[in-house]
Amino acid sequence: MIQVEHLTKCYGDVTAVDDLSFEIEGGHVYGFLGPNGAGKSTTMNIMTGCLSATKGSVKIDGFDIFEEPAQAKKRIGYLPEQPPLYMNETPAEYLRFVGEAKGLKGKELHSQIDSVIGRTGLDHVRNRRISALSKGYKQRVGIAQALLGDPKVIILDEPTVGLDPLQIIEIRDLIKDLGREHTVIFSSHILSEVQTICEKILIIARGKLIAFDEPENLEKRLLSPGEITLVAEADARETEELLSGMEHITEQTIEEKEIGRTAATLHSDCEDIYEVSKALFKRFSAAGKPLLEMNVKKADLEEIFIELTESTQTEDIKTEESEAGEEEMA
Structure with a gap:
């Protein structure tokens, strides 16, 4: 058209x-x-x-x-x-x-x-x-x-x-x-x-x-790794052990909120973040440690917009600086 x-x-x-x-x-x-x-x-x-x-x-x-x-x-x-x-x-x-x-x-x-x-x-x-x-x-x-x-x-x-x-x-x-x-x-x-x-x-x-x-394609392309936040009825040591060895978890932060309850923020490189959240649920459930909260961070158009426009601006600035440097040398 x-x-x-x-x-x-x-x-x-x-x-x-x-x-x-x-x-x-x-x-x-x-x-x-x-x-x-x-x-x-x-x-x-x-x-x-x-x-x-x-x-x-x-x-x-x-x-x-x-x-x-x-x-x-x-x-x-x-x-x-x-x-x-x-x-x-x-x-x-x-x-x-x-x-x-x-x-x-x-x-x-x-x-x-x-x-x-x-x-x-x-x-x-x-x-x-x-x-x-x-x-x-x-x-x-x-x-x-x-x-x-x-x-x-x-x-x-x-x-x-x-x-x-x-x-x-x-x-x-x-x-x-x-x-x-x-x-x-x-x-x-x-x-x-x-x-x-x-x-x-x-x-x-x-x-x-x-x-x-x-x-949805912009989401997949730009917002990886995905992020999962959870609160488990387990202490920090137990939570760390349960997360140990899990596939597609690239980074984790664990914080004990109160006695017997721990919060964790996880980053994953899996394209389907829901598969990771399902595996987490099964693992904590099998250990008898209930997940009290679990949130999956879905892609947001605002983040995509900021990431794309900022990266383009940075590349253009680098190009302009490089060209200016070449002119000075000449």
């Missing part, structure tokens, strides 16, 4: 997007993550034809966004970070204007306006001035205009920014619903939101693509 190849955008000596290449299939919800200044909005603006590229190509359903912009843009619905709303108009009036700009006319225009108003939950505010609507409803109007023309691809830049928790849940449910009929790409700073909604995640840092995978 979308092919991005060697996409680069430079502003003078600053490279905002650095040789990005990825392919997005149809019928999925994709999350676009990156720290502030990573190049997310720049990439989205290029993908939608709102910004030129220094080099590289973007194809939407086979049409090049730079060489065949009219055909490519017909297949895209876009909500920028700041929705382009006319505050003195009502949602119905504004959507009529956008629909006409997209080439819709007559019955088709009326039908699509009614459809997007219904899908985005704007029925009871369709004739109120946009300036009088809450932030959440303004976002809904912005999403509604992106849906006009029935585009195959919906691109949403920070669609939940500035919303209250209830509004965030409502927009999140709307995005899930859109993903059933469209390919949806949205950027967000709310990592749990991306993990909940998205089937695949793109992470960029300093203009570079550093990860593109399903959330």
Whole structure:
């Protein structure tokens, strides 16, 4: 559905997007993550034809966004970070204007306006001035205009920014619903939101693509060894003996909490951390030493995000220092 190849955008000596290449299939919800200044909005603006590229190509359903912009843009619905709303108009009036700009006319225009108003939950505010609507409803109007023309691809830049928790849940449910009929790409700073909604995640840092995978695959790739914490009805010596010789335990910390009870933190190199926890349960149970607590640390998207972006930043700094050193020697 979308092919991005060697996409680069430079502003003078600053490279905002650095040789990005990825392919997005149809019928999925994709999350676009990156720290502030990573190049997310720049990439989205290029993908939608709102910004030129220094080099590289973007194809939407086979049409090049730079060489065949009219055909490519017909297949895209876009909500920028700041929705382009006319505050003195009502949602119905504004959507009529956008629909006409997209080439819709007559019955088709009326039908699509009614459809997007219904899908985005704007029925009871369709004739109120946009300036009088809450932030959440303004976002809904912005999403509604992106849906006009029935585009195959919906691109949403920070669609939940500035919303209250209830509004965030409502927009999140709307995005899930859109993903059933469209390919949806949205950027967000709310990592749990991306993990909940998205089937695949793109992470960029300093203009570079550093990860593109399903959330569970990112977890397996980055958060090993796994961690298990437990509290056993056993003293420190007994706990140490029971843990002795266990496979896949690479590191352990044992602390006696009170007489007859011990806490332990274990790290494992096993891909399936639950197999290790099951073996622990069986071993302590067979010895007559009950496990009072046991927690398995599952991968967290926030940790993945921090690990990837920090490691990329460190590598770039080392590269810059190395290049600076070579220049000084020269």
